[in-house]
Amino acid sequence: MTEREKILARVRQALKTPAPLPGSHGKIHLPAAEQVRTSTAKQWLPFVGESFDERLALFAKNAAELKADFQLFNSADEMRAALTRLSETEKWQRVAGHSGGLTDAICATLGLPLLRTDRPYDVNDLESCDVGISECDALIAQTSSVLVTNRSAGGRALSVLPPHHVVLARREQLIADLPSAFELLKQKYAANYPSMISFITGPSRTGDIERILVLGAHGPKKLTILCF
Amino acid sequence: MTVTLFIPCFIDALFPRAGISMVQILERLGHRVVVPEAITCCGQPPFNSGYWDEARAVAAKVLPQLANADAIVIGSGSCGAMLKVFYPQLFEKTPQAGLAKQISERTWEFSDFLVNKLGVTDLGANFPHKVTFHDGCHGLRELNLKKQPRALLANVKGLQLVEMSEAETCCGFGGTFSAKFPMISTAMGDVKCASATETSAEYIVSNDSSCLMHLQGLLSRQGNPLKTIHLAEVLNQK
Amino acid sequence: MTFVSQFLKQARVMTSDLRHRRIIRTALGNYEIVRDKRKAAFQNWQSARQLAAETKWEAVNHLDQYLEELVAKLEARGTKVHWASNSAQAREIILQIVTEKKARSVIKSKTMTSEEIHLNDALEHAGLNVVESDLGEFIVQLRHETPYHIVFPSMHLTRDEISELFQRELGSAATNDPEELTMIARDALRKKYITADIGITGANFAIAETGMISITENEGNARLTAALPKTVISLLGIEKILPKLDDLALFLPMLATMGAGQALTAYNTMYGGPRQPGETDGPEEWHVVLLDNHRTELLADAEQRDALQCIRCGACLNVCPIFRNVGGHAYGTTYSGPIGSVITPHLRGLHDWKHLSNASSLCGACTETCPVKIDLHHHLLQNRRNAAQEKPSASEQTTYKLFAFAANRPKLWNFGRKVARLFQPLQKPVKGTALDPAKAWTQTRDLPPLAKESFKDWWKKRK
Numbered sequence A: 001m002t003e004r005e006k007i008l009a010r011v012r013q014a015l016k017t018p019a020p021l022p023g024s025h026g027k028i029h030l031p032a033a034e035q036v037r038t039s040t041a042k043q044w045l046p047f048v049g050e051s052f053d054e055r056l057a058l059f060a061k062n063a064a065e066l067k068a069d070f071q072l073f074n075s076a077d078e079m080r081a082a083l084t085r086l087s088e089t090e091k092w093q094r095v096a097g098h099s100g101g102l103t104d105a106i107c108a109t110l111g112l113p114l115l116r117t118d119r120p121y122d123v124n125d126l127e128s129c130d131v132g133i134s135e136c137d138a139l140i141a142q143t144s145s146v147l148v149t150n151r152s153a154g155g156r157a158l159s160v161l162p163p164h165h166v167v168l169a170r171r172e173q174l175i176a177d178l179p180s181a182f183e184l185l186k187q188k189y190a191a192n193y194p195s196m197i198s199f200i201t202g203p204s205r206t207g208d209i210e211r212i213l214v215l216g217a218h219g220p221k222k223l224t225i226l227c228f
Numbered sequence B: 001m002t003v004t005l006f007i008p009c010f011i012d013a014l015f016p017r018a019g020i021s022m023v024q025i026l027e028r029l030g031h032r033v034v035v036p037e038a039i040t041c042c043g044q045p046p047f048n049s050g051y052w053d054e055a056r057a058v059a060a061k062v063l064p065q066l067a068n069a070d071a072i073v074i075g076s077g078s079c080g081a082m083l084k085v086f087y088p089q090l091f092e093k094t095p096q097a098g099l100a101k102q103i104s105e106r107t108w109e110f111s112d113f114l115v116n117k118l119g120v121t122d123l124g125a126n127f128p129h130k131v132t133f134h135d136g137c138h139g140l141r142e143l144n145l146k147k148q149p150r151a152l153l154a155n156v157k158g159l160q161l162v163e164m165s166e167a168e169t170c171c172g173f174g175g176t177f178s179a180k181f182p183m184i185s186t187a188m189g190d191v192k193c194a195s196a197t198e199t200s201a202e203y204i205v206s207n208d209s210s211c212l213m214h215l216q217g218l219l220s221r222q223g224n225p226l227k228t229i230h231l232a233e234v235l236n237q238k
Numbered sequence C: 001m002t003f004v005s006q007f008l009k010q011a012r013v014m015t016s017d018l019r020h021r022r023i024i025r026t027a028l029g030n031y032e033i034v035r036d037k038r039k040a041a042f043q044n045w046q047s048a049r050q051l052a053a054e055t056k057w058e059a060v061n062h063l064d065q066y067l068e069e070l071v072a073k074l075e076a077r078g079t080k081v082h083w084a085s086n087s088a089q090a091r092e093i094i095l096q097i098v099t100e101k102k103a104r105s106v107i108k109s110k111t112m113t114s115e116e117i118h119l120n121d122a123l124e125h126a127g128l129n130v131v132e133s134d135l136g137e138f139i140v141q142l143r144h145e146t147p148y149h150i151v152f153p154s155m156h157l158t159r160d161e162i163s164e165l166f167q168r169e170l171g172s173a174a175t176n177d178p179e180e181l182t183m184i185a186r187d188a189l190r191k192k193y194i195t196a197d198i199g200i201t202g203a204n205f206a207i208a209e210t211g212m213i214s215i216t217e218n219e220g221n222a223r224l225t226a227a228l229p230k231t232v233i234s235l236l237g238i239e240k241i242l243p244k245l246d247d248l249a250l251f252l253p254m255l256a257t258m259g260a261g262q263a264l265t266a267y268n269t270m271y272g273g274p275r276q277p278g279e280t281d282g283p284e285e286w287h288v289v290l291l292d293n294h295r296t297e298l299l300a301d302a303e304q305r306d307a308l309q310c311i312r313c314g315a316c317l318n319v320c321p322i323f324r325n326v327g328g329h330a331y332g333t334t335y336s337g338p339i340g341s342v343i344t345p346h347l348r349g350l351h352d353w354k355h356l357s358n359a360s361s362l363c364g365a366c367t368e369t370c371p372v373k374i375d376l377h378h379h380l381l382q383n384r385r386n387a388a389q390e391k392p393s394a395s396e397q398t399t400y401k402l403f404a405f406a407a408n409r410p411k412l413w414n415f416g417r418k419v420a421r422l423f424q425p426l427q428k429p430v431k432g433t434a435l436d437p438a439k440a441w442t443q444t445r446d447l448p449p450l451a452k453e454s455f456k457d458w459w460k461k462r463k
């Protein structure tokens, strides 16, 4: 017998005795109903507002609390200009990014050497970049999260190795809550999921020293979300 | 109504005034009080130590004493939980299972009985002191007692209730735990006493004498003038 | 020294360490404020808890099916899955991978399961350089300590202590600014991610439906650990299962809320395989090690099976008055606090670890807070019962037999009470000393006097 078979056999043997029902604290021993789950998460999770504008406002409010920099623009041009300004004030020398509908045109205008991480690349090069610029799959109002995958956002490392992560997004990418995010993932990828899906919620942080918040523990110290 | 009063062992031996107050309050409300004198203890000490056979031996003598009672009232969240929550478990799959369940259903902690069974919150008491309330864990988490004692205290004339920040934190008594792990028990009690002292109350009130015994023990030893008193005694002050 | 005497000794030391107690109280006081704020943001927290309990119940009570589904999905995307019945096997599996890869250095992201199997010792013994990348874990590793808390590994240390540690071990400049200290660690670890041959991670959840491992973190160290080394190994207990991918919509915010008082932690990442065709980074090889290590024994105990629903959020530790006063290290276990006291007897033997179940006032704060509604404090009671049944202590059993004997004879009981009252004054001169039979009580507390007239005396007289 392989270890796999042994473990599964022990599991099956153990499960022959039924357990008390969930949350009953040992009081209810009825045979398990077909469906023990009696509700869905959406109705219990934090409220996100009804209208698009409310959700946009919620996203902005959460982002501020998380110390993420969220900026909203009226056009792609405005967004491009803002990125150029950011590049100048932060004195970026090297930029990393990936090819995409938003990134291509915008990164080109920066006039800086661009490391593409959606092609084979050297991780040392990425480490020396000042910023990683990526697109995303969605912005989530409920938690002010940026949903990325390694397919949509230039691989696994782009959004986490450089000290600054800039996300370029469109307004219509804003979705309400976490259940909608998983719905979207399913719609988009169910046939073949990317090997990495990540919910990025604010810049990297730690509280491991006296529970005092410090940004930029290992991942980016700054998270900028530009959206038009 | 005939009320069967269950007198826990430590109320009997150490804090009789709590029991006497309950009798007087219930009688004033027009009820007949009976006390099964053959009951000594609910069996909690061996039960909580894991010696369920020995606990069952004690509890088995309790059951027939309460078999015919319509309402069983206990002035302790801890012993109340023993009868209400743990007797059915203790007697599970024994011939007394049915009786244990019946008794469980008829058992009330004192403040719960007043507020939710009798619908009384004003006992016309007068206790012109600043107090803080300690929620005994068994009462709070096994029996859901939180609002009941406060509803009663709210109607005591002259009484000012100041909640302490650690009201729901365990006082550290825990039955035999207090003797098996005295250092932890004491540290926990210190946290509680400090929180109660912060309120500058004169009394810690609780519906559990066992917690109060522990807290009073610490306070007296440390020369802290803060006093402890059972809820029933407060409600019985004129 | 036995485990129990070690615990008693530690408990004695820690409870009298007022400085330590203050540090923990302050840290957890802040935690409570943010946690409550996050809980309040839920439309209905109690219903969310119920759903979480139901979901994990479903997973644990159909564990065989979900494990098979998980493994089939993982393997379909090129992940190598290994099964380990115990810690020795798990270590062996990992050592073999490491040897095969001729690896010299390992970067780890936080995993309590690797603490459980003492993986670092084994790797170091085999000559590997092992670095913990989570800041708290990095700190305790430098101190050659085990994590103090399953979520906050270094919460027992002050910034000054960490500063001294960094100066001594890393030769860094003196500073006690948390930000500067964090940057020292960041710089120290940066190159390690890039040069490490192997990355080792844990898992918070394993999604059966899609064959994914979900990792919750704040620092980005797990993201880097799973992105840069050529080979990544994820070690997890078989109970980490969630049935569906979208179950995470509930579990990610719940874990963040209870774990650290956050709406969501900074990174919540699902990994579905090694680098896939067309992807440009990520490990070439991904190994998943599924660990039993007595979990199936706990599973067989239907009464306590819900303990396998634990998502290791640490919330029960944070509210536990025992934990708060003795601290995490006193337990001497991988998992401390209420959940540790419940499961350690199952994982490491009831007889050696039953004292942790006794070291509780059964206050139930843990059960009240647990997001997956594990009946924690009642399980402590059940462990006591099981221990007494399996191997009763002769003295305790005799005491309770005598107790029951007396309790069932009201006259004798009453007589005893009266005798005790007569003797009580004699106790005064020896109060709290070795001669005092009630020493355990009276060293720190006064005993109330036995009443002159007991309630029953009064009652009889009145009748």
Ligand code: SF4
Binding pocket: C258, C309, C310, C311, C312, C313, C314, C315, C316, C317, C339, C369, C370, C371, C372, C373, C374, C376
């Ligand atoms: S037992 Fe519950 S509260 Fe404790 S760590 Fe596990 S999930 Fe969290």
